[in-house]
Amino acid sequence: MTGHPKAAVCVLGTGLIGGSVLRAAAAAGYEAWGYNRSAAGSKSARADGFDVTSDVEAVLRRAAERDAIIVIGVPMPALDTVLSDVKSFAPDCVLTDVVSVKAPVAEAVHRHELGAHFVGGHPMAGTSESGWAASAPDLFEDAAWALSVDAGVRAEPWTRVARLALDCGAVVVPVLSDEHDRAVARISHLPHVLAEALAIQGAAGGNLALGLAAGSFRDGTRVAATAPELVRAICEPNAAALLEVLQDTLRVLGAARDTLRDSGDIADLTAAGHSARVDYDDNQRWAITGIRPGDHDWLDQLADAGRRGGVLKTLD
Amino acid sequence: MTGHPKAAVCVLGTGLIGGSVLRAAAAAGYEAWGYNRSAAGSKSARADGFDVTSDVEAVLRRAAERDAIIVIGVPMPALDTVLSDVKSFAPDCVLTDVVSVKAPVAEAVHRHELGAHFVGGHPMAGTSESGWAASAPDLFEDAAWALSVDAGVRAEPWTRVARLALDCGAVVVPVLSDEHDRAVARISHLPHVLAEALAIQGAAGGNLALGLAAGSFRDGTRVAATAPELVRAICEPNAAALLEVLQDTLRVLGAARDTLRDSGDIADLTAAGHSARVDYDDNQRWAITGIRPGDHDWLDQLADAGRRGGVLKTLD
Numbered sequence: 001m002t003g004h005p006k007a008a009v010c011v012l013g014t015g016l017i018g019g020s021v022l023r024a025a026a027a028a029g030y031e032a033w034g035y036n037r038s039a040a041g042s043k044s045a046r047a048d049g050f051d052v053t054s055d056v057e058a059v060l061r062r063a064a065e066r067d068a069i070i071v072i073g074v075p076m077p078a079l080d081t082v083l084s085d086v087k088s089f090a091p092d093c094v095l096t097d098v099v100s101v102k103a104p105v106a107e108a109v110h111r112h113e114l115g116a117h118f119v120g121g122h123p124m125a126g127t128s129e130s131g132w133a134a135s136a137p138d139l140f141e142d143a144a145w146a147l148s149v150d151a152g153v154r155a156e157p158w159t160r161v162a163r164l165a166l167d168c169g170a171v172v173v174p175v176l177s178d179e180h181d182r183a184v185a186r187i188s189h190l191p192h193v194l195a196e197a198l199a200i201q202g203a204a205g206g207n208l209a210l211g212l213a214a215g216s217f218r219d220g221t222r223v224a225a226t227a228p229e230l231v232r233a234i235c236e237p238n239a240a241a242l243l244e245v246l247q248d249t250l251r252v253l254g255a256a257r258d259t260l261r262d263s264g265d266i267a268d269l270t271a272a273g274h275s276a277r278v279d280y281d282d283n284q285r286w287a288i289t290g291i292r293p294g295d296h297d298w299l300d301q302l303a304d305a306g307r308r309g310g311v312l313k314t315l316d
Numbered sequence: 317m318t319g320h321p322k323a324a325v326c327v328l329g330t331g332l333i334g335g336s337v338l339r340a341a342a343a344a345g346y347e348a349w350g351y352n353r354s355a356a357g358s359k360s361a362r363a364d365g366f367d368v369t370s371d372v373e374a375v376l377r378r379a380a381e382r383d384a385i386i387v388i389g390v391p392m393p394a395l396d397t398v399l400s401d402v403k404s405f406a407p408d409c410v411l412t413d414v415v416s417v418k419a420p421v422a423e424a425v426h427r428h429e430l431g432a433h434f435v436g437g438h439p440m441a442g443t444s445e446s447g448w449a450a451s452a453p454d455l456f457e458d459a460a461w462a463l464s465v466d467a468g469v470r471a472e473p474w475t476r477v478a479r480l481a482l483d484c485g486a487v488v489v490p491v492l493s494d495e496h497d498r499a500v501a502r503i504s505h506l507p508h509v510l511a512e513a514l515a516i517q518g519a520a521g522g523n524l525a526l527g528l529a530a531g532s533f534r535d536g537t538r539v540a541a542t543a544p545e546l547v548r549a550i551c552e553p554n555a556a557a558l559l560e561v562l563q564d565t566l567r568v569l570g571a572a573r574d575t576l577r578d579s580g581d582i583a584d585l586t587a588a589g590h591s592a593r594v595d596y597d598d599n600q601r602w603a604i605t606g607i608r609p610g611d612h613d614w615l616d617q618l619a620d621a622g623r624r625g626g627v628l629k630t631l632d
Contacts, residue, residue: 124530144528173527183525187518191532193582194510196589197568201561202503203592207625209499210599211489212460214440216507217596219535224593228586239580245517246573250566252513257562264555266509270544273512276519277540280533283526309523 008068018073019135024168035059060089072097075233083112094157101238102177119161120148145170155294171311174302185241199224324384334389335451340484351375376405388413391549399428410473417554418493436464461486471610487627490618501557515540
């Protein structure tokens with residue numbers, strides 16, 4: 001809870017992530033409402049007791065009136081339209097987003113001259129499901145929620161958005177947009193690409209292979225169940241970073257292929273892969289303390305702490 | 317239950333899979349005992365109330381006496397030693413194995429002149445854990461258990477081993493050894509290779525990337541937590557089939573890299589990957605009926621049914 005009884009949140013796009021923000025914020029005591037382009041989507045949310053409509057102007061006028069934090073939860077291809085609406089009806093609200101890739105969103109926000117109150121965000125949570133029906137108030141429980149500390153970000157909107165993320169149950173990872181995008185290419189976009197490739201190889205083995213498939217195939221292809229247009233909307237705006245990591249993956253797999261062919265072993269790959277997975281299992285979040293938004297150099301200090309694995313667990 | 321009160325099972329190698337066979341067989345009413353090379357391994361099993369020792373001769377002499385089904389559960393590198401022991405002390409017992417790759421095991425069995433009573437097997441179950449401590453009596457519940465229908469396999473041992481698999485809670489997938497090995501390269505060995513590569517790319521992103529990693533990375537790298545020597549013991553005996561599927565994976569990923577670089581999209585990859593994952597989700601096991609081991613052409617008929625996704629759910 002925030003201790004800010006008047007805090008209000010307006011969510012634009014109530015799919016899996018945006019819908020979960022709406023639910024989590026409402027559960028944390030925020031006045032929360034939302035917009036969804038599809039009437040069917042709005043209706044499902046209303047049927048669950050949430051204040052969601054397809055009238056973007058009304059939703060945004062209310063945001064301006066109530067000084068709400070606006071959370072953009074639409075997929076990347078719909079971003080420009082929604083930013084135009086924000087510019088028209090609620091240009092002075094604190095603005096954040098949950099649209100995965102950060103540098104292209106920040107660019108678009110600045111193109112729409114909405115940078116002054118903007119703090120890019122990315123909660124690291126999801127399932128292979130999508131839409132309001134898949135949203136849940138506890139989706140962000142203990143999740144990492146990346147928040148941009150790019151040059152020019154201001155302390156007051158940053159603090160308000162960070163508080164929202166914490167109130168949704170997450171911990172806050174302060175990060176520069178371009179470092180975020182390179183990191184998620186590794187741990188979110190590459191997993192999608194490899195899952196698609198693995199699914200293709202399994203299905204190419206026909207009923208026999210699919211019938212023999214067990215846990216390793218099921219888990220390794222889980223995110224290939226995500227709607228392909230959604231995977232594209234997540235990965236393609238991060239093409240440059242994904243390209244770099246995919247190229248390096250081809251190098252690693254090509255080397256494994258060569259040693260398997262030439263000496264019949266995959267010793268280097270398994271040693272490096274196991275050690276990397278141990279790094280992941282051992283990776284500990286440590287609590288950033290003593291850096292206050294607005295202090296001298298706070299953006300750089302937070303970026304440095306986030307880079308070293310630090311997270312904000314409270315604001316004070 | 318089998319209705320064969322005298323059925324006996326002797327498990328050689330009581331790690332994750334062999335130990336689980338021992339537990340499942342005992343739970344199903346079989347007289348079951350085992351051998352484990354390490355005294356510590358035997359001791360843990362005995363502490364759990366199971367009859368496991370490190371005296372392979374005694375264990376195998378008892379198998380000969382009790383006409384037990386011998387189940388080989390040692391990793392591939394230990395196979396030759398164990399087959400020598402079987403040849404010395406219990407050459408006439410029905411013999412099966414749970415050693416993943418099938419053609420190399422069958423070759424070794426025939427080299428030791430133990431082919432007459434042999435039926436190669438592979439239960440499709442496991443975790444990233446290993447050893448007796450990870451074994452469980454319900455590991456095979458509803459799992460696919462591949463059983464070889466290679467030319468020369470005889471009906472009586474096949475029926476006995478199939479009954480054991482069913483009694484352990486699995487369904488039986490009849491399959492030719494080389495078709496099995498090509499299929500598991502796709503759905504079991506390639507997942508290991510891709511998980512290792514993904515883990516490497518995540519860890520290369522340092523604390524920031526590992527701290528942002530969520531479900532897709534966790535699931536995609538799960539099997540990279542398996543001990544690297546075990547991954548090698550599983551994958552390397554199937555080098556030829558794995559090489560072929562890895563080569564094709566490089567082709568698929570290389571094509572994705574090219575379109576991402578040249579046109580900024582991964583449309584072909586996501587469409588094909590999603591469709592493949594849907595094939596997997598939709599894949600239904602259907603029950604093979606009306607083919608009796610020993611009937612004219614039964615091996616070919618079972619191989620054909622298994623190839624088309626059929627499984628044996630009962631024997632009658």
